Amino acid sequence: MLDTHDLSRRPGTMREFARVVPAPADLGTAVIGIPAGTDLTVGLRLEAVMEGVLVSGVVRGTAVGECVRCLDPVTQEVTVRVQELFGYPERIHAAEDAGDDELADEESVLDGDLADIEPAVRDSVVTALPFQPLCRPDCPGLCSECGARLADDPDHTHDVVDPRWSALQAMLEQSSVTDETKES
Numbered sequence: 693m694l695d696t697h698d699l700s701r702r703p704g705t706m707r708e709f710a711r712v713v714p715a716p717a718d719l720g721t722a723v724i725g726i727p728a729g730t731d732l733t734v735g736l737r738l739e740a741v742m743e744g745v746l747v748s749g750v751v752r753g754t755a756v757g758e759c760v761r762c763l764d765p766v767t768q769e770v771t772v773r774v775q776e777l778f779g780y781p782e783r784i785h786a787a788e789d790a791g792d793d794e795l796a797d798e799e800s801v802l803d804g805d806l807a808d809i810e811p812a813v814r815d816s817v818v819t820a821l822p823f824q825p826l827c828r829p830d831c832p833g834l835c836s837e838c839g840a841r842l843a844d845d846p847d848h849t850h851d852v853v854d855p856r857w858s859a860l861q862a863m864l865e866q867s868s869v870t871d872e873t874k875e876s
């Protein structure tokens with residue numbers, strides 16, 4: 693929550709907000725996110741405009757997650773730009789009264805003098821995070837046979853052939869022999 697009280701509603705009035713705050717909960721997705729309570733570096737500019745208060749700036753933190761291929765921990769610096777207009781409540785109410793529901797729906801509203809930038813920050817962070825985090829772009833993942841990390845042992849193979857598979861292989865070999873015999 694940002695207090696906009698000292699902006700005094702005069703368009704053109706401006707204030708800088710630079711602080712390190714603890715990250716709120718749920719700042720990310722199921723696979724990667726900025727852990728709650730870790731440092732979030734916030735550098736914002738609050739600017740009074742005709743319609744309300746425009747909040748813009750940069751938020752930075754460190755996301756922690758798991759590689760989707762090998763399950764190794766993944767950490768990633770996240771820097772997002774945030775820009776959100778918080779309308780003065782009476783303006784939104786006036787729009788509602790005038791039947792302009794679109795404006796009322798789309799715009800964030802000041803709660804008294806307070807601007808809740810958390811939803812805007814959350815949206816930007818979630819958008820900036822990888823959909824499928826990887827420990828490195830070419831992570832080979834885990835062996836489907838034994839679960840070993842292929843990055844540790846790239847030449848890793850299993851000679852043991854599934855008995856059902858070897859039976860099928862034998863049949864295929866036999867049929868190809870038969871085909872060749874027919875052709876000649």
Ligand SMILES: [Zn+2]
Pocket residue numbers: 759760761762763764826827828831832833
């Ligand atoms: Zn990986």
Ligand SMILES: [Zn+2]
Pocket residue numbers: 835836837838839840848849850
């Ligand atoms: Zn293996």
